[in-house]
Amino acid sequence: MLDRLRNAFQILSRDADVEAALKEVQRALLSADVDVQTVLQLTKEIKEAEIPKGVPKSQYVTKLLFDKLVEILGGHRREFPVVPQRIMLLGLYGSGKTTTAAKLGHWLQKRGLKVLLVAADTHRPGAYDQLKQLAEQANLGFFGIKGEKDPVKIVEEAMKQRADVYIVDTAGRTTLDDELIEEVKRIRDVLIPDKILLVIPADMGQAAGREARRFKEEVGVDGVIITKMDGSGKGGGAISACFNTGVPVYFIGTGEHIRDFDVFDAKRFVSNILGVPDIKKLMELAKETEIKPEDILEGPYDINKFYAQLAATRNMGPIDKVLQMLGIASVPKEVKKMTEEKFKKYDAIYKSMTKYERSHPEVLKNPSRIRRIARGSGTTEEDVKAFLRDFKRSEKLIKKFKNKRYLKKMEKMLAQGNLQGLM
Ligand code: GDP
Ligand code: MG
Numbered sequence: 001m002l003d004r005l006r007n008a009f010q011i012l013s014r015d016a017d018v019e020a021a022l023k024e025v026q027r028a029l030l031s032a033d034v035d036v037q038t039v040l041q042l043t044k045e046i047k048e049a050e051i052p053k054g055v056p057k058s059q060y061v062t063k064l065l066f067d068k069l070v071e072i073l074g075g076h077r078r079e080f081p082v083v084p085q086r087i088m089l090l091g092l093y094g095s096g097k098t099t100t101a102a103k104l105g106h107w108l109q110k111r112g113l114k115v116l117l118v119a120a121d122t123h124r125p126g127a128y129d130q131l132k133q134l135a136e137q138a139n140l141g142f143f144g145i146k147g148e149k150d151p152v153k154i155v156e157e158a159m160k161q162r163a164d165v166y167i168v169d170t171a172g173r174t175t176l177d178d179e180l181i182e183e184v185k186r187i188r189d190v191l192i193p194d195k196i197l198l199v200i201p202a203d204m205g206q207a208a209g210r211e212a213r214r215f216k217e218e219v220g221v222d223g224v225i226i227t228k229m230d231g232s233g234k235g236g237g238a239i240s241a242c243f244n245t246g247v248p249v250y251f252i253g254t255g256e257h258i259r260d261f262d263v264f265d266a267k268r269f270v271s272n273i274l275g276v277p278d279i280k281k282l283m284e285l286a287k288e289t290e291i292k293p294e295d296i297l298e299g300p301y302d303i304n305k306f307y308a309q310l311a312a313t314r315n316m317g318p319i320d321k322v323l324q325m326l327g328i329a330s331v332p333k334e335v336k337k338m339t340e341e342k343f344k345k346y347d348a349i350y351k352s353m354t355k356y357e358r359s360h361p362e363v364l365k366n367p368s369r370i371r372r373i374a375r376g377s378g379t380t381e382e383d384v385k386a387f388l389r390d391f392k393r394s395e396k397l398i399k400k401f402k403n404k405r406y407l408k409k410m411e412k413m414l415a416q417g418n419l420q421g422l423m
Contacts, residue, residue: 022047025065034236035209038243042068066270072239073266074248080223080263082111084164086191089225090184090215091199093172096227096253098127100199101169102134103253103261104225108165109140116163119144120151120187121171131169138258152186159191168193176211181218188219195222197250200241202226203233209240216245227253230260235269301398303358306391307350310343345379349387352376364388 022043029039046064087104089097098121105115117135119142121127128144135142143158155168168191173180188196198221200208215221224245226238229252242249249264350358352373357364364370367381370388374381 022061029236029239035206035240035244038072038209038240041243042072069239069270070266072243073269074223074242074250074264075266078223078248078250078264080250082108082113084113085194086166086168087195087197088168088184088188088191088193089170089197089199090219090221091172092176092211093124093174095172095199095201095204096225097121097172097199098130098134098169099256100225100227100251100253100261101131101167102138102140103258104197104251105135105140105165105167106138106258107251107261109138113164114141114162115165115167116141116143116158116161118155118158118166118168120154120158120168122149122151122154123171123173127169127171134258151183152190155187155191166191176214181214184219196220197223197225198241198245198247199225199227200235200238201228201231201233202235202238202252203228203231204237206237206240208237209244212241213244216247221245221247223247224249225251225253226264230254301395303350303353303361303391305398306394307346307358309394310346345377345383346387346390348377349373349379349384361388361391 026039026043029042030036042065045068046061049061049064051061089101089104091097101117105117109115117131117140119128119131121131128146132142132144134140141161141163143154143161145154145157148154151170158166158168168187170184170187171180196219198212198215200212204211212221212224224238224241224247226235226249229235235252238249249266249269252262252264252269254260254262353364357369357373364373370381370384374384377384
């Protein structure tokens with residue numbers, strides 16, 4: 001999927017055949033388990049869009065596709081209401097409902113609400129204990145009736161407890177069947193939830209769209225939570241699910257721990273799925289750093305270039321892959337993992353260097369220069385040496401990048417839409 005989409009974007013970015021690129025987009029989305037109807041609808045809308053005069057067609061199509069995907073997922077940021085409410089979680093067996101109940105409870109409690117987790121999964125042995133344990137861990141209220149087989153009774157009793165937010169964990173099944181639908185409907189009718197949230201794991205394929213549609217039609221769905229975003233799944237199925245239900249994604253689960261839970265950001269999600277950056281941000285950044293592939297690759301590599309790259313990868317986070325696609329060699333992995341504190345130091349060190357030093361890094365072998373820069377930047381000589389080591393690492397990478405053979409290899413991979421080998 002990623003390879004295909006990258007290829008599509010590659011075609012688009014070369015301002016080549018838009019039709020061909022759209023075909024590639026279709027294939028990519030299909031192979032990511034987005035359902036056929038969604039894909040056709042999406043590409044049809046893009047094809048029919050009127051392209052403003054003076055804007056390169058391919059660029060416009062790229063932006064449209066990006067925006068469409070973001071829109072399907074519920075827009076840039078959809079705030080989850082922090083108010084007293086009743087929440088019901090839906091989803092198949094193993095999707096992450098019980099874990100999510102605790103994560104969401106924790107999230108709301110941190111914002112000042114008193115939360116009660118309600119154990120209404122009476123099918124799975126151990127469901128009661130699992131939720132109870134999670135509630136204890138997160139210091140959340142818990143209600144359940146051990147041995148009770150009717151979830152409706154449990155919910156009725158739970159509602160007699162005092163809390164601001166009730167989060168009801170329901171049972172799943174391995175497949176969505178009539179029995180499950182009947183059960184959640186009965187729970188819904190006594191709970192009268194303010195929000196019904198569908199929990200979808202990121203590795204769920206085609207079935208996610210169908211499941212979402214069925215739940216929406218039969219029970220109603222107000223929002224989606226995607227779990228297991230830390231795993232191999234990219235959440236492609238979630239696109240179909242949202243397209244089919246027209247509801248936004250509110251949160252993502254990124255691990256097994258209660259804190260592994262984030263507010264969903266559609267732009268970031270689409271950027272990740274497509275392997276392209278937030279385009280606006282990229283443009284802004286390009287202006288800000290004035291960093292162009294030619295600039296980095298042509299002429300001798302120096303500290304100014306290193307600094308420009310540092311600033312760029314910092315602002316752009318995970319999309320340095322795209323920098324590579326655009327031909328801007330990224331900084332090495334070790335350099336990328338830079339904390340805020342370390343960057344501040346590097347920034348100060350850079351600013352304490354003279355113009356001459358920045359473009360003639362070889363003179364920085366001199367210990368007295370290192371001492372002067374350390375003093376001037378309020379850092380230690382060790383810090384300055386670390387800076388220079390990281391610069392050397394980058395220089396090596398750039399050399400490799402400039403190496404003809406490497407460029408040839410990259411060209412070939414791009415032609416095949418395969419960038420894995422480069423990353
Ligand atoms: P349920 O059957 O829908 O209630 O699913 P559970 O909450 O019991 O989760 C099933 C499994 O997935 C458990 O082992 C969880 O620890 C795990 N899990 C849930 N959410 C996440 C997540 O965001 N990331 C990871 N890595 N594992 C998760
Ligand atoms: Mg469960």
